[in-house]
Amino acid sequence: MTRIDDLPIRDELRGKSPYGAPQLDVPVQLNTNENPYPLPEPLVERIAERVREAARGLNRYPDREAVELRTRLAAYLTRTTGHPVEVGQVWAANGSNEVIQQLLQAFGGPGRTALGFEPSYSMHSLISRGTGTTWISGPRDADFTVDVEAARAAIAEHRPHVVFVTSPNNPTGTAVDADTVLSLYEAAQAARPSLFVVDEAYVEFSHRPSLLPLLAGRPNLVLSRTMSKAFGAAGLRLGYLAADPAVVDAVRLVRLPYHLSSVTQATALAALEHTDTLLKYVEQLKAERDRLVTGLRSAGYEVTDSDANFVQFGRFEDSHAAWQTILGHGVLVRDNGVPGWLRVSAGTPAENDAFLDAVRAIKKEL
């Protein structure tokens, strides 16, 4: 049997395994920060209608510029932040992972570096690797906050071409305040002109507002967003960015033509028509997240303060063994490889009850 390493594959991919949380068939799945609720029936109907319409035109390529969709996304950002956003400032792709890949293709690449503060979203380092960008792991404090001085020192030392800040951070849940982001942005620009990406995948769950107002006058700042989390549409694969229009022009140089299919654009437009219905789950999930925090603490666990739709909890001598034990109770959580800690997504009240029952039970077993 031929193995990957028998192929003439790039050296930096030898011996590596693909990214992905285990997709196990378990009664309670709280491992990938999805919305636990299926899409509401009126929205399902609207998607079917819009996709039927799009299907008739599938003999043609889709709108390469996705103008209607980007206009609707700009309107959503304008409405939720109170700051006017133009269509030219918004770009969309198949998940924010593709947005990040396009950014790294344009601003990273061979001979260039990207830096993020770890533990954080592992796709930032993986997409860096995939695009030939050298990854640099920046520091985080023991309580998982970003220490401004240590972070500025790391930026000054490594002079990265791309900087990632995830707020709220995954897997820790920690949000970063605007002053910290500004201070890091300035340190990065002082080191060299560089692209500064704030990954706001979970911002709708945060008590801190979006950093969108900071875009004005900062052409090297980019906000990355997604419909996978707050919109509860992970299966749709729709991510977007907001930045100076010049950043959007730069991404056009590397994007595949017609990267967003007509079906994806039609589905996303239908979902955006139902924004208010979809976002109504956010408040419910925040309340459930807070209930998880309280329940875990009263069961004797340590919990990292969370601004997202998930909670990091511990500490375990052997977090992988703890993950396995919780799985034995029918609950799938996430082992992100942070020593001593696991992550649980906020599910439905019944799912969260099952999780809390499981962690109370294993506290006795462990």
Ligand SMILES: *Cc1c(COP(=O)(O)O)cnc(C)c1O
């Ligand atoms: C889930 C997540 C994303 C979303 O990726 P999509 O490709 O849009 O599904 C992006 N960033 C972070 C930090 C995430 O946790």
